[in-house]
Amino acid sequence: LHRLGLCLQSLGQLEQAEALLREAMDMHAGLDGPDAVPTLQTLNDLALVLLDQGKAEPAEAMLRDASRRMDAMAAPEPVVLASTQGNLGMLLQTVGRLEDARPFIEAALRTNQTRLDADDLELSMDWNNLGLLLKDLEAYPEAERSLRESLRILERGLGPRHPTVALVQVNLADLLQRVDKIPEAVSLLEA
Secondary structure, X not given: OHHHHHHHHHOOOHHHHHHHHHHHHHHHHHHHOOOOHHHHHHHHHHHHHHHHOOOXXXXXXXXXXXXXXXXXXXXXXXXXXXXXXXXXXXXXXXXXXXXXXXXXXXXXXXXXXXXXXXXXXXXXHHHHHXXXXXXXXXOHHHHHHHHHHXXXXXXXXXXXXXXXXXHHHHHHHHHHHHOOOHHHHHHHHHO
C-alpha cells in the first residue's frame, strides 16, 4: 500500500495516494507500533502528498509530529530522521518561512554527514538544498560554498554531463549572476 501510494503520487493521483498512505500508516502503527520506522516513514511520505495537494498546514503538523517522535527516541533511524528534517525544512522554505527552515535543512545535512561518505551522491542534494535556502536568505557566500560542494560531489560521482549536474550548475549560475560574477555564470551555463 505504501509503495502503491508513492507510485500514485508520482502519477499525480494525489487523493488516491493519500488514502493508501493513510491506510498503510494505520497498518504500520498497528503492526509495528506508532513510533516504528515504517510508521514514521509513511507519515513522512503522507505529509509530502498533502503538501503536493496544497495542504501545507496539515503536512507541517505531520512532519513536526514525526520529528517530535524521533527526538524522543534514544537512537532514531538516521535515514528517516534526515528525510523528515529535510522535508520539514523544504516545506517551511516553500511557504516563505526561510529562517524557520534553516535549522531543519542544516540538521538534515548534519544527520546525513554522520552516516554517509563525504562524496556520497545523496549528500550532494543536501548541500544543494542548503545552498538554495541560503540564496533565498541572501547569505550569498555561504550559498556559493554549499552549491559548489554539491557540484563537486556530483561531478565526481556522475561526470560533468549528467542532468543532475546541470541542475546544480543552473542553481550556482543563478547565484553567481546575483553576486555579479557574470562571466563565471555564463561559463557554467555553456559547459
